[in-house]
Amino acid sequence: MDIRSYFGRTQDALIGLDISSWGIKIVAFSGSLDSPAVETMDSAYLLPGCVVEGNIVKMDEVAQALQSLLQKNKVKAKKAALALPSSAVITKKIMVRADLRPQDMEMQVEEEARQYIPFPLDEVSLDFCNIGANPLREDMVDVIIAAARRERVEAAQELMETVGLDATVVDVQSYSLRLALKRVSGIHLPGQDNALVLLIKIGANRTLMQLAVGDEVVYERDQSIGGNLLTQSIANHYGISGAQAEDKKISGIQNQKIDSRVLKAYKENVAVMLERGMQFLFNSTPYSTVNHIFLAGGGAMVPGLPEEVSSVLHTPCSLINPFEGMRIEPQIRRNMPLQDAPLFLSACGLALRRFTA
Secondary structure, three states, X not given: OEXXXXXXXXXXXXXXXXXXXOEEEEEEEEEOOOOEEXXXXXXXXXXXXXEEOOEEOOHHHHHHHHHHHHHHOOOOOOEEEEEEOHHHEEEEEEEEEOOOOHHHHHHHHHHHHHHHXXXXXXXXXXXXXXXXXOOOOOOEEEEEEEEEEHHHHHHHHHHXXXXXXXXXXXXXXXHHHHHHHHHHHHHHOOOOOOOEEEEEEEOOOOEEEEEEXXXXXXXXXXXXXXXXXXXXXXXXXXXXXXXXXXXXXHXXXXXOOOOHHHHHHHHHHXXXXXXXXXXXXXXXXXXOOOOEEEEEOHHHOOOOHHHHHHHHHOOOEEEOOOOOOOEEOHHHHHHOOHHHHHHHHHHHHHHHHHOXX
């Protein structure tokens, strides 16, 4: 059994890497968790087919793009935090005796893991994290188990080694998102530690809905729809290729040069999709309302979408800025459009692993 750290901690310089079908995003902080400073924030587009469903398919192309991004930003950090998609990782919260020695706890976790992992343990990378005393049993502690197929972890390690980095933290994407979201939630909902906060991350091909209460993610669902719906609408409307439509989408949204009818239809379709998703959420959990909705991802950056979602779902909604309240180094303000901040939520959460366990 190969033990890899899904819950690592390091105070050394650390670069957070978000690698998806869209491309690569990097973030690095200095300072502390209470007062972080953004010293690196950049992205690079990947050609279609380089990363599929979180799998690195074209290792050489991805490594070359990442190496160029690191060199462009003069990244000196040698340690990296990256995440596997939640769908690629099995997580389970269990209880174990609080008085177990570390080596005995590891043996207990391995025995428990056999019950939940549908393939041999010698084919997985497995780790666990003691998250504290069980609220109902003083003699027990809660432990989170995380396991992924070894080849997924080894692919991430291979990429890091190719570009001269050490994969110090291999996280689960839902956890990295929650880490970044919790910090922003504290700013928008001060004193409401147990507020119900819904994150809606609209990527290129998929939309994630994640409901959290305090530190705990209580609901998560992925849908096969994303910002490419708008790309296709632009392509059809203007009679251009998908690649041209993607370029037009990126520049046109910023410069307001896309036909308003196309944007209006997209916003209405997204709001309807999310309304259905919310009904599924309420039917699947004991909750019937949420306190706040945060939108993230490239598909969420259409002007007026938060207002449309808020109107349809009858809930306060805002586009998230994961760097809110942080000091941003002058060179980033000069070179990187800060309106792109919602794209960097996952990379931000990964970079915050420098300060957190």
